[in-house]
Amino acid sequence: MVAFILRRLAQSILVMLVVGLVAFFMFQFLGDPVNQMVGVDTPIAEREALRERLGLNDPLIIRFGKFVVNAAQLEFGLSYQHKSPVTDLLLERLPATIELSMVSAVIAFALALPAGVYTGLYRNRWSSKAMLTLSLVGISVPTFLIGILFIYLFAVVLGWLPSFGRGDVVTLPGGWTTGLLTTSGLKAIILPALTLGLFTLTLIMRLIRAEMLEVLRTDYIKFARARGLTNRAVNFGHALKNTLVPVITVTGLLLGNLIAFAIITESVFQWPGMGRLFLQSIQEVDLPVMSAYLVMISFLFVVLNLVVDILYYVVDPRLRVEGHGGGH
Amino acid sequence: MSKHLLEVKNLRIEFPTRKGLLTAIDDVSFHIDEGEVLGVVGESGAGKSLTGAAIIGLLEPPGRVAGGEIVMNGRRIDNLGYEEMRKIRGREIGAIFQDPLTSLNPLYTVGRQLTETIMTHTDMTPTKARERAVELLTEVGIPAPEKRVDQYPHQFSGGMRQRVVIALALCVNPKLVVADEPTTALDVSIQAQIIALLKKLCRDHGTAVMLVTHDMGVIAETADRVAVMYAGRIAEIGPVRQVVKQAKHPYTEGLMGSIPVIGHTDEKLRQIEGSMPRLTNIPTGCAFNPRCPKAFDRCFKERPDPIDVDGTEVACWLYDKEAAHV
Incomplete structure (x- = not known):
């Protein structure tokens, strides 16, 4: 187990280095950042000074080395656009994105689990069929459209919920801002969280349903019933647990997606998170912000994958290598 | 009222299919003692x-018990709800x-x-x-x-x-x-x-x-x-020695005959010609008639019910004919 985790850690570091390389080379090919930062009439000497200050004149390999070392210390340089450290910019917006993603993840999983189990167990009921049809909407309609529909219905027509922003935020010790402690903040997060979570919700629900159908057909479920175990024990103890391995895999990746691809939801709802910062930085060719975002998101996926792999071990005893006793 | 542990009486199991009802088990009766x-x-x-x-009680839907009874310890169990049966x-x-x-x-x-x-x-x-x-x-x-x-x-x-x-x-x-x-x-x-x-x-x-x-x-x-x-019916049921040593139903005879005997290496493996009919087209009369070497007129017209022959119950007209001749 420890050896396995160490091995995965080594792989993760390799993955991060490759991502760092990609992020770094963005600097080289996406135009001259100096042109973006200064006016047309800036003298050449001043441009050169700025170039020197930003470290753009060093050889490539040294710059990459610096980039990696700095990145490891969460140091991504100055934003071209905002003229302030990228890390500060990202950290400032991190709570908004994390809160949005977590709330939508909780909503998605809390609804997907019972819905998936229900539609798997009672697949012939009309309610199951209705849920499945509805879930197709969640899968096929693009996020921005759902967001706009929500805004139209709940903000414009009904006027129940705000259509943009985060509402009032409270700053917690440690600098984390949260909107979850104020009424307006809670109201503001409902629509974006639903919009963002809908795809995840429907996908996980359908996955759990498909897995349940598969597992319910297996011999060990038949045998569990033949032993007279209660429905609850069979359905939840035996069947649901066996659906977990594939569900964990997909869930881990979807969790990453929720954070990484909050971009669209954030721009629809004017949510002051990292996604919007990223979109702005693309428009302004703000390379340090772009590469920092790239590195951060990849780091997130790498961590999630590691957690997923460790969870496999917790759930499935067949993966635990120690104590092979078979073959008599 | 009965002293048998398990009694299955005239059990019939049906599967509704697109082409109509399929009778997978038809009029099967037997019992098991303690x-x-x-x-x-x-x-x-x-x-x-x-x-x-x-x-x-774990027939997979859409299969269902369409007729007959299953009695366990004097209690009918084929019509119990899921929880009682559990x-x-x-x-x-x-x-x-x-x-x-x-x-x-x-x-x-x-x-x-x-x-x-x-x-x-x-x-x-x-x-x-x-x-x-x-x-x-x-x-x-x-x-x-x-x-x-x-x-x-x-x-x-x-x-x-x-x-x-x-x-x-x-x-x-x-x-x-x-x-x-x-x-x-x-x-x-x-x-x-x-x-x-x-x-x-x-x-x-x-x-x-x-x-x-x-x-x-x-x-x-x-x-x-x-x-x-x-084919969903009982052809023969009786004490194991009798059925194995003196099979009465031609199908049982065929089954016994198809067990290879060690030592007889020169012989080809014997088998029953043909295959069991599909449930969708079970022949009228005895279901075994297309493969039966001893089939005669009656086998193609009427379905045989089990007849008691020396303690073995056999569903075969051959034995009814004998009884009639005596």
């Missing part, structure tokens, strides 16, 4: 497993399935699966149930049961897993065990061990067994009585 081993043989699709599934399953009627590799939940230890079953049906405390689990593993011949009880199914070999399955089926001493091809998926060398174990345990506990198999050797060695099924 402590008795009834072997059920027949070709694949003859309805052996289906009959077993109906008895434990309490009978495991407690009064145990079940063993074909494939031990897939019968156990891979995510739980063998001990947990045993204690769970024991505690579902009895008031035992977890500690007591665990002790009982170790006892059961010892009884089914698993070495180092104290250690094995905490292991997962994948740490057991196929034969060992079938022993665990047997322990699970017998863990609260049911009166009857429906064993559906318990050895088919195992190595030939292990089959005999498992059958011997099952036989011994059931004799020790006075458990009756409905042993579904297509292995006549297993039947001859284990069963007290044997039922031969063909």
Whole structure:
């Protein structure tokens, strides 16, 4: 187990280095950042000074080395656009994105689990069929459209919920801002969280349903019933647990997606998170912000994958290598 | 009113299909006494497993019991609700399935699966149930049961897993065990061990067994009585010695004739010509008539009902003709 985790850690570091390389080379090919930062009439000497200050004149390999070392210390340089450290910019917006993603993840999983189990167990009921049809909407309609529909219905027509922003935020010790402690903040997060979570919700629900159908057909479920175990024990103890391995895999990746691809939801709802910062930085060719975002998101996926792999071990005893006793 | 442990009367199982009703089991009647081993043989699709599934109340939909009764210990069980039937399953009627590799939940230890079953049906405390689990593993011949009880199914070999399955089926001493091809998926060398174990345990506990198999050797060695099924009906049912040694139904004769005899190397393997009819087009009269070497007019017109011949019940007109001649 420890050896396995160490091995995965080594792989993760390799993955991060490759991502760092990609992020770094963005600097080289996406135009001259100096042109973006200064006016047309800036003298050449001043441009050169700025170039020197930003470290753009060093050889490539040294710059990459610096980039990696700095990145490891969460140091991504100055934003071209905002003229302030990228890390500060990202950290400032991190709570908004994390809160949005977590709330939508909780909503998605809390609804997907019972819905998936229900539609798997009672697949012939009309309610199951209705849920499945509805879930197709969640899968096929693009996020921005759902967001706009929500805004139209709940903000414009009904006027129940705000259509943009985060509402009032409270700053917690440690600098984390949260909107979850104020009424307006809670109201503001409902629509974006639903919009963002809908795809995840429907996908996980359908996955759990498909897995349940598969597992319910297996011999060990038949045998569990033949032993007279209660429905609850069979359905939840035996069947649901066996659906977990594939569900964990997909869930881990979807969790990453929720954070990484909050971009669209954030721009629809004017949510002051990292996604919007990223979109702005693309428009302004703000390379340090772009590469920092790239590195951060990849780091997130790498961590999630590691957690997923460790969870496999917790759930499935067949993966635990120690104590092979078979073959008599 | 009846003294039989299990009585199946005129059982009919139907499957509604797009083309209409399919009768998979038609008018099947038999009984099992306490402590008795009834072997059920027949070709694949003859309805052996289906009959077993109906008895434990786990017919897979859309299949359903469309007629007849199943009476266990004087109580009719074929019309019970799921929850009532659940309490009978495991407690009064145990079940063993074909494939031990897939019968156990891979995510739980063998001990947990045993204690769970024991505690579902009895008031035992977890500690007591665990002790009982170790006892059961010892009884089914698993070495180092104290250690094995905490292991997962994948740490057991196929034969060992079938022993665990047997322990699970017998863990609260049911009166009857429906064993559906318990050895088919195992190595030939292990089959005999498992059958011997099952036989011994059931004799020790006075458990009756409905042993579904297509292995006549297993039947001859284990069963007290044997039922031969063909196309959803019982062709012949009687004491094992009579059925094996003096088969009466031409189908049983064919079955017995197709067992190769060791030593007769010059002979071709004998087989029954043709194959069992599909359930969608069972011939009128006796279902076996297209393959029967002794078929005559009546076999194509009327369906034979079981007739008692020297203690064996045979569904064949050959014997009715004899009776009529006397």
